[in-house]
Amino acid sequence: MFKQSKDLNVECFSDADWAGSIDDRKSTTGYCVYLGGNLITWSSKKQKAVAKSSTKVEYRALSQTASEVAWLNSLFKELGIPHKLPAIIWCDNAGAKLLASNPIFHSRTKHIEVDVHYIRDQVKQGKIEIRHIPTSEQTADIFTKAISIQQFKYLKNKLVVVAQPRQV
Numbered sequence: 001m002f003k004q005s006k007d008l009n010v011e012c013f014s015d016a017d018w019a020g021s022i023d024d025r026k027s028t029t030g031y032c033v034y035l036g037g038n039l040i041t042w043s044s045k046k047q048k049a050v051a052k053s054s055t056k057v058e059y060r061a062l063s064q065t066a067s068e069v070a071w072l073n074s075l076f077k078e079l080g081i082p083h084k085l086p087a088i089i090w091c092d093n094a095g096a097k098l099l100a101s102n103p104i105f106h107s108r109t110k111h112i113e114v115d116v117h118y119i120r121d122q123v124k125q126g127k128i129e130i131r132h133i134p135t136s137e138q139t140a141d142i143f144t145k146a147i148s149i150q151q152f153k154y155l156k157n158k159l160v161v162v163a164q165p166r167q168v
Contacts, residue, residue: 003038005037008083012033013138015030015143017145028145040072061140063119066119086127086128088129089130136151139159
């Protein structure tokens with residue numbers, strides 16, 4: 001269900017599970033994007049490579065979320081839909097958040113592919129802003145890992161997903 005909103009801000013939740021696949025230890029990226037408080041897009045996708053750190057997988061998830069935001073921004077522009085910049089991306093990994101906004105390239109992060117640093121450019125240009133959120137409030141967890149029934153119901157409600165009765 002979509003609710004009317006005067007404020008068309010873009011707000012995203014980005015998450016990853018580190019080495020969550022027991023078969024190949026690849027991680028899963030999940031994100032969801034809201035426009036004016038309404039869920040408009042989401043994704044859950046296995047990452048292509050195994051990562052050696054949780055910061056790396058969270059940073060990859062941020063990069064995929066930022067790419068989705070860039071695509072939506074171009075769509076909004078084409079459709080003449082006004083919205084506020086920057087888009088807010090909520091992340092529960094402090095290391096990934098710091099890496100996205102820190103202009104100093106540390107030797108410990110050289111193993112992260114150059115194309116993933118796209119997110120830093122988006123932050124620098126003021127197109128997105130990365131904010132920290134506690135893991136218990138991370139809506140994208142529903143797309144990345146097994147969670148308790150209670151947490152699943154809580155996060156599902158945050159997605160504002162409403163089942164419609166079937167018409168016979």
